[in-house]
Amino acid sequence: xxxxxxxxxxxxxxxxxxxxxxxxxxxxxxxxxxxxxxxxxxxxxxxxxxxxxxxxxxxxxxxxxxxxxxxxxxxxxxxxxxxxxxxxxxxxxxxxxxxxxxxxxxxxxxxxxxxxxxxxxxxxxxxxxxxxxxxxxxxxxxxxxxxxxxxxxxxxxxxxxxxxxxxxxxxxxxxxxxxxxxxxxxxxxxxxxxxxxxxxxxxxxxxxxxxxxxxxxxxxxxxxxxxxxxxxxxxxxxxxxxxxxxxxxxxxxxxxxxxxxxxxxxxxxxxxxxxxxxxxxxxxxxxxxxxxxxxxxxxxxxxxxxxxxxxxxxxxxxxxxxxxxxxxxxxxxxxxxxxxxxxxxxxxxxxxxxxxxxxxxxxxxx
Numbered sequence: 001x002x003x004x005x006x007x008x009x010x011x012x013x014x015x016x017x018x019x020x021x022x023x024x025x026x027x028x029x030x031x032x033x034x035x036x037x038x039x040x041x042x043x044x045x046x047x048x049x050x051x052x053x054x055x056x057x058x059x060x061x062x063x064x065x066x067x068x069x070x071x072x073x074x075x076x077x078x079x080x081x082x083x084x085x086x087x088x089x090x091x092x093x094x095x096x097x098x099x100x101x102x103x104x105x106x107x108x109x110x111x112x113x114x115x116x117x118x119x120x121x122x123x124x125x126x127x128x129x130x131x132x133x134x135x136x137x138x139x140x141x142x143x144x145x146x147x148x149x150x151x152x153x154x155x156x157x158x159x160x161x162x163x164x165x166x167x168x169x170x171x172x173x174x175x176x177x178x179x180x181x182x183x184x185x186x187x188x189x190x191x192x193x194x195x196x197x198x199x200x201x202x203x204x205x206x207x208x209x210x211x212x213x214x215x216x217x218x219x220x221x222x223x224x225x226x227x228x229x230x231x232x233x234x235x236x237x238x239x240x241x242x243x244x245x246x247x248x249x250x251x252x253x254x255x256x257x258x259x260x261x262x263x264x265x266x267x268x269x270x271x272x273x274x275x276x277x278x279x280x281x282x283x284x285x286x287x288x289x290x291x292x293x294x295x296x297x298x299x300x301x302x303x304x305x306x307x308x309x310x311x312x313x314x315x316x317x318x319x320x321x322x323x324x325x326x327x328x329x330x331x332x333x334x335x336x337x338x339x340x341x342x343x344x345x346x347x348x349x350x351x352x353x354x355x356x357x358x359x360x361x362x363x364x365x366x
Contacts, residue, residue, distance in 0.1 A: 265340030
């Protein structure tokens with residue numbers, strides 16, 4: 001099995017990290033990177049696999065080199081260092097001087113595991129987000145992970161958006177490599193950003209758990225809201241652990257009351273068309289050859305944040321009105337389909353505890 005060969009500081013609790021930093025099934029690939037969660041910290045590890053002429057190592061040497069931090073948003077900065085170091089460890093096992101120097105340069109005091117300081121809140125949930133802060137907030141090196149996310153899921157991102165906004169437990173399955181799937185976890189969380197003050201103090205935080213495996217089952221049983229990915233197919237059978245299961249582009253749920261949310265309606269198609277129009281305009285406005293992946297990330301995050309703000313602004317205004325009545329016109333004004341999004345709206349009111357009366361007629365009922 002996997003084992004921790006070296007770490008600093010030596011007294012840190014790393015139980016289970018040897019399975020988080022090396023995805024199940026990685027022996028079939030040459031290299032990968034992986035984001036994961038360990039207690040209150042987030043980790044990034046780079047994995048590499050090198051053939052060796054050794055019976056003891058069964059013909060292959062596999063290692064991961066990783067770091068832990070209270071926040072995941074800046075871990076990508078050290079991706080290149082970790083990639084170089086894992087290659088170094090494969091070729092010269094047991095030489096840790098570069099890792100020691102890195103630790104001495106970057107080390108900080110980790111938070112006490114008994115407390116949950118405000119620094120634990122993911123940076124992109126701060127209430128006042130300014131677009132020029134984004135370069136400091138990205139999970140990714142400029143590789144356009146948002147663009148890949150949109151191309152991969154297409155209109156299905158509107159289905160994921162609703163589940164993310166409802167704070168459902170979303171589990172994404174994919175065989176290795178898992179690095180790009182960790183980016184999908186991040187993008188899913190970005191779909192639910194809201195920047196209105198005073199909203200949802202009692203609403204569970206949508207937690208990016210990134211990579212999880214069977215060793216995390218006990219922890220996942222206690223979570224009411226998360227987004228995670230796994231390479232282990234066994235999870236599909238453990239329905240009590242998730243609300244939404246994503247296998248490649250196939251989004252499904254075993255909860256009957258959530259089934260209507262899987263259907264793409266006209267309002268969803270219109271939102272997807274608007275998003276693509278904005279992306280096209282952005283592309284045309286860029287000078288030829290200029291890297292615009294960061295701009296696209298801004299556009300993506302702001303598109304969904306503005307959409308979410310519009311919904312909650314309307315709901316709060318209606319709840320503060322005298323008759324508290326939410327009509328079909330209100331739904332259309334929020335960019336929703338009065339009929340197709342009826343169950344989504346009802347769930348939204350319940351999850352966020354908004355006191356509003358829905359008077360959109362359901363055409364199925366007579």
